[in-house]
Amino acid sequence: MMHPINRTLVAAAILAGSALAAGSALAGSFGGAQPTKEHYGVIFHIDAGDEATIKKTLTNVENLLHDPRFKGRKLEVELIANSKGFGVYVKGNGFEKRLRELQHDGVLLAQCSNTLREQHVDRNDLYPFISIVPSGMGEIAIREAEGWAYIHPSPPESQL
Amino acid sequence: MMHPINRTLVAAAILAGSALAAGSALAGSFGGAQPTKEHYGVIFHIDAGDEATIKKTLTNVENLLHDPRFKGRKLEVELIANSKGFGVYVKGNGFEKRLRELQHDGVLLAQCSNTLREQHVDRNDLYPFISIVPSGMGEIAIREAEGWAYIHPSPPESQL
Amino acid sequence: MMHPINRTLVAAAILAGSALAAGSALAGSFGGAQPTKEHYGVIFHIDAGDEATIKKTLTNVENLLHDPRFKGRKLEVELIANSKGFGVYVKGNGFEKRLRELQHDGVLLAQCSNTLREQHVDRNDLYPFISIVPSGMGEIAIREAEGWAYIHPSPPESQL
Numbered sequence: 001m002m003h004p005i006n007r008t009l010v011a012a013a014i015l016a017g018s019a020l021a022a023g024s025a026l027a028g029s030f031g032g033a034q035p036t037k038e039h040y041g042v043i044f045h046i047d048a049g050d051e052a053t054i055k056k057t058l059t060n061v062e063n064l065l066h067d068p069r070f071k072g073r074k075l076e077v078e079l080i081a082n083s084k085g086f087g088v089y090v091k092g093n094g095f096e097k098r099l100r101e102l103q104h105d106g107v108l109l110a111q112c113s114n115t116l117r118e119q120h121v122d123r124n125d126l127y128p129f130i131s132i133v134p135s136g137m138g139e140i141a142i143r144e145a146e147g148w149a150y151i152h153p154s155p156p157e158s159q160l
Numbered sequence: 161m162m163h164p165i166n167r168t169l170v171a172a173a174i175l176a177g178s179a180l181a182a183g184s185a186l187a188g189s190f191g192g193a194q195p196t197k198e199h200y201g202v203i204f205h206i207d208a209g210d211e212a213t214i215k216k217t218l219t220n221v222e223n224l225l226h227d228p229r230f231k232g233r234k235l236e237v238e239l240i241a242n243s244k245g246f247g248v249y250v251k252g253n254g255f256e257k258r259l260r261e262l263q264h265d266g267v268l269l270a271q272c273s274n275t276l277r278e279q280h281v282d283r284n285d286l287y288p289f290i291s292i293v294p295s296g297m298g299e300i301a302i303r304e305a306e307g308w309a310y311i312h313p314s315p316p317e318s319q320l
Numbered sequence: 321m322m323h324p325i326n327r328t329l330v331a332a333a334i335l336a337g338s339a340l341a342a343g344s345a346l347a348g349s350f351g352g353a354q355p356t357k358e359h360y361g362v363i364f365h366i367d368a369g370d371e372a373t374i375k376k377t378l379t380n381v382e383n384l385l386h387d388p389r390f391k392g393r394k395l396e397v398e399l400i401a402n403s404k405g406f407g408v409y410v411k412g413n414g415f416e417k418r419l420r421e422l423q424h425d426g427v428l429l430a431q432c433s434n435t436l437r438e439q440h441v442d443r444n445d446l447y448p449f450i451s452i453v454p455s456g457m458g459e460i461a462i463r464e465a466e467g468w469a470y471i472h473p474s475p476p477e478s479q480l
Contacts, residue, residue: 030428032453033398033462042461047216047314056367056403060457063402063434067458075461078193082223083216084316108190114223133192137220137311138227141202141235142193144309149464151457154367154475155314156404207376207474238353242383243376244476268350274383293352297380297471298387301362301395302353304469315474 035069041076041148043140048155049087057088057153058098064151065105077102078143082112082136086119089126096127103129112136195229201236201308203300208315209247217248217313218258224311225265237262238303242272242296246279249286256287263289272296355389361396361468363460368475369407377408377473378418384471385425397422398463402432402456406439409446416447423449432456 042064046057061079064070079102081088088095089111103109109130116123116132123132133139144150202224206217221239224230239262241248248255249271263269269290276283276292283292293299304310362384366377381399384390399422401408408415409431423429429450436443436452443452453459464470 030430030451030453032430032451032459033466035462035465037465040461040465042457045311048317050317059438060402063432063455064457064461066434067455067461069454069458069462082220083313110190110192112223114226118219131190131192133190134229135223135227137202137224138229139192140311141200141224141227141309142195142229145195145197145200145307146193147465149461150310150470151365151460152312152314152472153403154472155317157368157370157475205471208477210477242380243473270350270352272383274386278379291350291352293350294389295383295387297362297384298389299352300471301360301384301387301469302355302389305355305357305360305467306353310470312472312474315477 032069035073037073039074039076040070041143041146042078043143043148043150044077044079045136045140045150045152046079046081046085046088047083047136047152049084049090050155051094053085053153053155054088054093054095056156058095058102060151060153061102061107062098065102065107076108076148077106078108078110078139078148080110080112080133080136080139082115084119086111086115086121086126089130091125091127099127100129110136110139112139192229195233197233199234199236200230201303201306202238203303203308203310204237204239205296205300205310205312206239206241206245206248207243207296207312209244209250210315211254213245213313213315214248214253214255216316218255218262220311220313221262221267222258225262225267235266236268236308237266238268238270238299238308240270240272240293240296240299242275244279246271246275246281246286249290250281251285251287259287260289270296270299272299352389355393357393359394359396360390361463361466362398363463363468363470364397364399365456365460365470365472366399366401366405366408367403367456367472369404369410370475371414373405373473373475374408374413374415376476378415378422380471380473381422381427382418385422385427395426396428396468397426398428398430398459398468400430400432400453400456400459402435404439406431406435406441406446409450411445411447419447420449430456430459432459
């Protein structure tokens with residue numbers, strides 16, 4: 001079944017005599033989406049609390065901050081934890097330094113308050129420098145409505 | 161590497177003599193994003209069918225509905241199931257009451273029709289009060305293009 | 321707690337004498353969101369590299385392309401791989417044919433360059449017809465800011 005996706009590319013492939021040509025052309029010319037806005041926002045979602053998921057998620061946030069495409073643009077980032085994801089903010093979890101560095105770079109570190117109640121977590125068990133928000137779900141809904149991107153890294157296999 | 165993120169906060173930290181001050185200021189002042197729109201839409205994605213994933217996802221939907229930030233605003237919500245996520249709608253799965261309550265609160269309960277074919281699921285094995293849509297992927301694509309937020313809770317570790 | 325969601329439906333339920341009526345009415349009348357735009361964009365995120373996740377993700381992409389609701393509209397699609405998700409592009413993984421078909425249909429096949437460095441992957445170990453982008457996270461952020469939908473299928477249980 002053929003859809004009208006990128007008719008130009010398909011036409012180019014036909015002209016070139018093969019579909020492969022289109023593929024090669026694409027790989028050759030495409031080097032990533034180019035930013036056109038002055039302001040970007042991204043909310044990262046973490047809802048698993050094992051060490052591998054925390055590591056992966058923080059690395060993802062750091063890689064976003066370091067993407068050269070945002071140089072000279074405003075980039076707002078928030079990390080929202082709910083469900084077992086509160087583990088990213090538990091005192092003594094070994095991630096305090098990386099969290100502080102992210103916060104120093106402007107990343108908002110937010111924890112869902114419903115989770116604290118549902119998972120019987122004391123706010124004092126979490127780093128004092130994080131913020132509590134009414135609900136993680138509401139936080140994501142509002143951010144995306146503001147035009148922020150949503151990124152939810154999946155828990156890695158190594159959690160097993 | 162330093163990016164132009166929240167220059168104001170960083171400047172505040174410098175004035176206060178440390179980056180930690182910025183962190184504390186943040187934690188102290190930030191209590192969650194504030195809604196500015198009259199209308200919000202959220203599509204939840206479920207594509208795993210184990211009991212723990214279903215419980216977690218439904219709790220997430222309920223927590224969104226109860227976030228006080230949406231009081232007095234229009235909030236449209238849809239739960240789209242595809243792949244093994246059809247389990248959320250299988251008759252006798254123990255979640256009928258919660259699903260009916262969500263639907264009573266206006267949540268659209270939608271099932272991908274491709275999944276029924278691919279996973280050999282009879283529509284009559286699903287609750288009669290759910291809706292079948294052409295594809296779960298198309299449903300998400302259209303909703304996000306309408307400005308709805310996308311939230312995909314991850315399958316919890318307890319599924320193992 | 322009652323929110324102002326779909327007051328009309330709830331009113332209909334009251335008129336009909338039960339909340340169940342609203343549910344049935346919904347299931348009966350709702351057949352999926354209707355497209356209103358001429359142009360849609362979707363970025364799929366893959367960050368696990370097991371065979372089951374790859375299969376599921378590619379099937380999800382294919383199902384989007386085949387959704388009849390996009391017939392006659394422009395649909396742009398990109399698959400971005402980061403973390404262990406680079407597995408989808410490793411030579412000899414058995415998915416070359418499906419990837420080439422997706423590319424032939426206009427799907428952009430993109431790999432995060434940070435991942436290659438962090439996971440010690442040689443670009444030559446990946447199919448030559450894929451594209452390398454500065455960061456997977458930046459790619460997603462830019463696409464969503466452009467109005468593209470984000471879809472991240474979860475790794476299936478069968479990966480275990």
